[in-house]
Amino acid sequence: MSERRSAERDGGPSLRVRLAVLGTVALLAVVGAGGYVWRVRHAQVSLEAAAPPVATGGALEPVRGQPHLVFRSTALGAQYGRVAVVPLSAPDGPRTFAPVSCERVHATTDRAVCLSAERGIVTTYSARLLDAGWQPIQDLPLTGVPSRTRLSADGSLVATTSFVAGDSYANPGQFSTRTVVTRAGGEVVGDIEQFKLFVDGRSVTAIDRNMWGVTFADGDRFYATAASGGRTWLVEGSLARRTVTALHEDAECPSLSPDGTRVAVKKRGDLPPGRWRLAVYDLRDGRQTLLSETRSVDDQVEWLDDDTVLYGLPRADAASATSDVWAVPADGGGQPRVLVADAWSPAVVR
Amino acid sequence: MRDRPHSDGTGNRDGVRRVSTTVLLLGLVSLLTDVSSEMVASVLPLYLTAVVGLSPIAYGFLDGIYQGVSAFVRLAGGYAGDRGGQPKWVAVLGYGASALSRIAMLPAAGFAAITAVITADRLGKGLRTAPRDALIAGSSEPSMLGRSFGVHRALDTVGAALGPLVAFALLAAVPGSYDSVFVVSFAVAVVGVAVLVLFVPNLRTAGRGARVGLRRVAAEIGGRRLRRPLFAAGLLGLVTVGDGFLYLALQDRDDFAATWFPLLYVGTSLAYLGLAVPLGRLADRFGRARVLVAGHGALLVCYLLAALPAGGLTLTVAVLLCLGVYYAATDGVLPALVSRLVSAQTRGSGIAAAQTVVVLARFGSSVLFGLLWSLRGPQWSLLLFALLLAAAVPVAAWLLRGAERDEVGV
Numbered sequence: 001m002s003e004r005r006s007a008e009r010d011g012g013p014s015l016r017v018r019l020a021v022l023g024t025v026a027l028l029a030v031v032g033a034g035g036y037v038w039r040v041r042h043a044q045v046s047l048e049a050a051a052p053p054v055a056t057g058g059a060l061e062p063v064r065g066q067p068h069l070v071f072r073s074t075a076l077g078a079q080y081g082r083v084a085v086v087p088l089s090a091p092d093g094p095r096t097f098a099p100v101s102c103e104r105v106h107a108t109t110d111r112a113v114c115l116s117a118e119r120g121i122v123t124t125y126s127a128r129l130l131d132a133g134w135q136p137i138q139d140l141p142l143t144g145v146p147s148r149t150r151l152s153a154d155g156s157l158v159a160t161t162s163f164v165a166g167d168s169y170a171n172p173g174q175f176s177t178r179t180v181v182t183r184a185g186g187e188v189v190g191d192i193e194q195f196k197l198f199v200d201g202r203s204v205t206a207i208d209r210n211m212w213g214v215t216f217a218d219g220d221r222f223y224a225t226a227a228s229g230g231r232t233w234l235v236e237g238s239l240a241r242r243t244v245t246a247l248h249e250d251a252e253c254p255s256l257s258p259d260g261t262r263v264a265v266k267k268r269g270d271l272p273p274g275r276w277r278l279a280v281y282d283l284r285d286g287r288q289t290l291l292s293e294t295r296s297v298d299d300q301v302e303w304l305d306d307d308t309v310l311y312g313l314p315r316a317d318a319a320s321a322t323s324d325v326w327a328v329p330a331d332g333g334g335q336p337r338v339l340v341a342d343a344w345s346p347a348v349v350r
Numbered sequence: 351m352r353d354r355p356h357s358d359g360t361g362n363r364d365g366v367r368r369v370s371t372t373v374l375l376l377g378l379v380s381l382l383t384d385v386s387s388e389m390v391a392s393v394l395p396l397y398l399t400a401v402v403g404l405s406p407i408a409y410g411f412l413d414g415i416y417q418g419v420s421a422f423v424r425l426a427g428g429y430a431g432d433r434g435g436q437p438k439w440v441a442v443l444g445y446g447a448s449a450l451s452r453i454a455m456l457p458a459a460g461f462a463a464i465t466a467v468i469t470a471d472r473l474g475k476g477l478r479t480a481p482r483d484a485l486i487a488g489s490s491e492p493s494m495l496g497r498s499f500g501v502h503r504a505l506d507t508v509g510a511a512l513g514p515l516v517a518f519a520l521l522a523a524v525p526g527s528y529d530s531v532f533v534v535s536f537a538v539a540v541v542g543v544a545v546l547v548l549f550v551p552n553l554r555t556a557g558r559g560a561r562v563g564l565r566r567v568a569a570e571i572g573g574r575r576l577r578r579p580l581f582a583a584g585l586l587g588l589v590t591v592g593d594g595f596l597y598l599a600l601q602d603r604d605d606f607a608a609t610w611f612p613l614l615y616v617g618t619s620l621a622y623l624g625l626a627v628p629l630g631r632l633a634d635r636f637g638r639a640r641v642l643v644a645g646h647g648a649l650l651v652c653y654l655l656a657a658l659p660a661g662g663l664t665l666t667v668a669v670l671l672c673l674g675v676y677y678a679a680t681d682g683v684l685p686a687l688v689s690r691l692v693s694a695q696t697r698g699s700g701i702a703a704a705q706t707v708v709v710l711a712r713f714g715s716s717v718l719f720g721l722l723w724s725l726r727g728p729q730w731s732l733l734l735f736a737l738l739l740a741a742a743v744p745v746a747a748w749l750l751r752g753a754e755r756d757e758v759g760v
Contacts (some may be wrong), residue, residue, distance in 0.1 A: 018548040025544040033537035037520065037530045044524060143601065205725065272461055 048076045056094055063087055063096050064132065067350045070107040073097065074322050075342035083114070083134070088304075088348070091340050098134045104149050107347045111155035111184065115146030115162075127160045129184055141180050141188060148179075148253065148300050152216035157189075157239075158182050159214030159222070177212040179224065181239065189239050197226055197235070199246040204228055211235075211244070213253035213300050215263070223247075223254040223263055234265055234281060248281055248288075253300040255309070257330070264291075264301045264309045264330065271296070278311065280330050289332040302346045304339070307331065312344040372489035373498045375550050376482060377505030382542030383445055384506055387471070388513025389535040390452060393521065397528045398464070421709040423476030428702025431481030432562045437698050438485060438552040444478025445546055447471070449539035455532040480702035487689030487697055488553045495689060496638055499682030500630020507623040511616065567699045575691045575753075576700060579639075580707050582749035583684060586646050587711025589738040591719050593618065593673060596656055599728040600669060604661025614670060621674020622681075629678040630686070638687035639750035643743060645679025648672045650739050657732035684708070687753065 012018075063085045073084040073095060083105050084095040102114035103125075110132040118124050127142035127149065144162035151158055161179040181189040193211045197204045209228040216222045219239075226235045226244060234251035237244035251265035261284055266276035275296040280289045291309070301309040309330050314323045325346045327339040340346070427444060431437030451471040458467045483499075490498035516538075517531050524530050570576065597614045633641035652672035655665055685701045692700030715735075722731040 022541075022544050022548050026541050029537035029541050033534045036533045037524060037527075040527045040530050041524045044527070 056097060058096065060085060060096050060098060060134075064109075064349075067348075069325075069340065070098075070105055070112065070347040070349060071325060071340060071343040072102055072105055072345045073342060074344050076322065083112075084343070086340065088350075092338075100130065100134050102345070103146050104345045105347060106149050106151050106345070107349050108151050108153065108155040109349055111151055112347075113140070113149050113151050113158050113160070115142065115149050115160060117146070125162065127158075129158060129182075138182075138185065140182050143178055147177065148213045150214050150216060150300070152219070154219075156184050156219065157216050157222075158184060159192075159216070159224075161212040161214070177210045179211045179214060181214065181222075190242075192224065192237060192244065194242070195237060196243045197228070197246070198243065199226075199228075199233060215254050215256045215300070217256055217260060223256055225252040225254065225265075227252075232268070234263060247283075248286065251279070251281060252276070254281075255301045255303060257303050257306055259306050262330070264303065266297055266299075266301075278309070278328070280309075280332075289330075291328050291330065291332055292334055293326070293328045293336045295336075302348055303330070304348055310339060310346045310348070312346065369494060369498045369501045370489045370491075372551060372553075373486050373502055374505075375545060376486055377502045379445065379542045379546045379550070380482075380502060380506040381509035381512075382538050382545065383448065384509030385513045385516060386452060386509075386535045386539035386542065387448065387475075388510045389517040389520075389531055389538070390455065390513075392514035392517050393528060393531050420472045420476040421706055421713070423473050424480055424702045424706050424709070425699070427477035428480030428484070428698035428700070429564070429567060430477075431484055431698035432567065432696050435554050435562070435695075436552055437481030437488075438546070438550055440481040440698075441478045441485065442543065442547055444474045444476070444481075445539070445543045447474030447477065449474075449536060449543055452532050452536040452539055456529055479705065480698045483685040483701045483705075484689070484698035485550065485553055487685065487701070488694060489551070492690060494634055495686035496630035496633030496641070496683055497627060498630070499686045500627040500633075500678070503630075503678075503682040504623055504626040507619050507626065511619050511623065514616075562695050562699075567696050570692045570696045571700060571703045576688070576703070578749045579688065579691060579753050580704060582746040583704055584707045584711045585742050585749070586739075586746050587708040588715050589735055589742045590646075590649065590712050590715055591653065591732070591735050592712060592716045595716070595719055595723065595728075596652070596669070596673065599656050599732060600661075600666055602728050603656075603659070604666075614666070617667065617670035618673045618677070621671045622677045623674075625674055625678035626682060629675070630682055633679070633683045633686060637754055638683050639747075639753045641679050642683050642687060643747045643750060645676045645683070646739060646743050646746070648675035648679065650736055650743065652676065653732045653736040653739065657729045657736065659729070691753065 013021075067088040069086050069088055069091055071084060071086075073079055073082050079097055081101040081103075083098040083100050083102050085098060086093060086095050098112075100112075100114055100116070102116050104115040106113050112130040112134065113127065114130055115125065115127050118126070125142055125144065125146050127140035127146065128136045129138040129140060131137050140158060140160055142160050142162055146160070146162050148161040149159065159179060159181045161177055163177055177193075179192050181192060183189060192214070193209065195211075197209055197211075204226075206228045209226060211227075212225050214222050214224045214237075222237045222239065224235055224237060224244065226233045226246060232250055232252050233246035234248040234254055235244040235246050250267045250269065251263075252267070254263040254265050256263055257280075261282065263281045263283060265279055265281055267279050268275075269277055271277065276298060278291040278293050278297050278301065280291065282288070293311075295313065297311050297313060299311040299313075301311040304310050304327055307330055308327050310325055310327050312323050313326055322342060323344045324338050325340040325343040326336050328334065328336040427440055431440040434440070448471045451467045451474065454467045454470065455464075458464050486498055486502055487495060516534070520530055520534060521527070571580070593615075600614060629641060629645075649672065652669050655669045655672065658665060684704055688700050688704040689697050719731055719735065722734065726734075
């Protein structure tokens with residue numbers, strides 16, 4: 001049996017013809033892809049130019065002195081991504097910009113936490129604690145893509161969650177969350193994934209367990225999401241005991257109501273992966289209420305007051321990353337309404 | 351059975367120590383394809399979680415698919431190349447499927463659509479790898495197989511390193527436009543496929559009319575020459591920790607690696623890039639089996655360094671360097687070794703069998719390592735795997751002894 005190793009060119013077209021074909025393909029590729037990118041860039045520039053100028057208010061101080069809403073402004077233009085502040089009395093009125101840009105922001109009366117991205121060849125992320133004048137006072141540990149952040153009501157505890165992923169999406173086990181709790185002004189309490197997780201009285205030690213979305217109750221107690229083996233739980237944790245205990249299955253990204261009696265969560269139910277419904281879980285009797293928002297919400301909600309929750313929703317029809325902050329009653333009734341247009345990551349400060 | 355190395359008609363004569371033009375062309379195809387696929391890969395976690403809004407769990411599921419599909423199809427690709435005797439066209443099919451999956455990312459918004467698109471991409475990768483490696487082997491002189499695979503893998507790695515740079519430069523120019531990344535990625539992949547179709551010669555391995563049957567393939571794969579190397583590769587694969595876990599272990603022990611987590615992969619690639627050709631040449635000179643085994647020695651050092659209670663820049667770089675040595679000594683060297691242990695007519699299947707054995711073994715070890723990690727933590731698990739690897743290396747060396755004497759027709 002003889003092996004024919006020598007190249008058989010099938011009497012195909014000559015080298016010159018093939019080079020010409022390759023040249024044509026390359027040209028088409030460059031013109032096609034380049035044209036597409038140019039068109040997107042052009043559309044972005046003209047969208048920015050055509051965007052109505054954002055009404056801006058006056059000085060920060062007076063707004064900060066009254067009940068207000070802190071958020072990331074997603075109005076197109078030079079201020080895109082900047083933190084903005086509006087009084088709760090006029091949420092859709094003129095906004096005042098703070099001198100920081102954040103992907104996620106949360107705030108109390110005299111503190112703010114800001115997760116930001118420095119885009120470059122390798123995009124890096126940082127988490128900073130800011131004082132009342134929006135000046136950095138502390139760098140917080142953060143690895144990976146920022147996802148959630150919360151301050152405790154008195155501003156003494158900060159939690160940050162990031163998605164940790166390698167460059168390659170081809171390796172299982174490379175993707176997980178990291179949720180770190182830090183005390184303002186000092187000690188890193190730690191990655192709460194290292195805390196002991198109890199589900200139905202039993203300790204869960206699986207490698208795939210993840211925690212995210214912390215909401216603080218007091219100086220020690222907090223609520224968060226735990227996940228393992230494709231299930232998620234609303235968990236109650238203790239910083240001092242370094243434990244978290246599952247309260248309720250299928251609940252993510254909890255947010256504690258101002259009166260401390262209920263937790264707003266997003267839940268999967270029988271929805272397909274990547275879609276969630278908002279629900280409120282009553283800590284007193286374990287009752288759960290689905291909210292009237294039926295669109296999928298992937299956000300850690302914020303309580304406007306004891307009766308209303310806020311959340312960000314990407315605007316479906318927009319070409320670029322624009323979103324609005326919506327409000328919906330927490331009792332399952334009413335209808336969702338836009339509270340602040342062109343906004344994301346709301347934090348209510350009273 | 352005769353297996354005389356010919357020049358492939360592209361100016362590669364005895365005495366001229368250069369890899370053949372076909373290998374360079376296949377390297378160029380891989381480079382372009384890897385630019386394309388790594389562009390998407392580097393932005394996909396952001397895209398899926400930030401734009402599509404997948405939860406970590408859904409994302410983890412996609413990750414899993416990604417791994418499994420490729421191993422399954424690899425054997426089919428290798429066999430299809432051998433069966434039709436036209437590995438080039440099987441490779442074209444594979445590269446084409448991956449290219450098309452890029453453009454399909456545009457309208458694919460739902461979870462099911464994205465799963466389908468990613469599956470198509472992986473099917474393409476699984477399909478093309480073995481026939482492509484068979485083409486590399488077929489167009490190289492037997493004495494230069496290691497170098498040829500080294501050159502190919504180096505070019506491949508250049509593409510993998512360029513991909514994320516192109517993607518992030520694009521995202522900087524048109525913020526938030528993941529569509530642009532997918533479109534450019536598609537265009538680059540199409541040029542890669544064009545180079546393959548237009549310039550890579552269609553090496554026919556099968557004798558005319560005499561199609562390679564499954565029975566023949568099974569006989570060769572299970573045969574005396576290949577059996578022991580397959581066992582050795584499987585054994586070593588079983589004690590190989592996925593590099594994802596290694597990076598997580600590094601990140602777990604110190605803040606330095608945590609901060610630069612995305613760059614760990616780049617560090618390994620750079621080491622691999624620099625060492626693929628030199629170690630390929632070393633394999634040609636001193637024996638492919640030897641270099642393959644020695645590469646696992648580097649992996650052993652890697653585990654031990656990663657298990658140290660200390661951290662910092664030097665140790666992290668040393669771990670990445672050892673990992674690079676391991677990849678350079680194994681990734682191209684294994685097909686180089688295997689391609690000489692089967693007849694030319696079943697070369698694709700042989701290479702595919704070896705790679706499948708490795709992938710499946712590594713998958714098993716990943717599951718085991720993950721379990722151990724959760725029970726006893728990263729250090730303990732790494733030390734255990736180091737111990738197992740230290741035991742496996744001499745066994746593998748024994749299994750592989752004389753493998754090169756078994757080369758077909760030499």
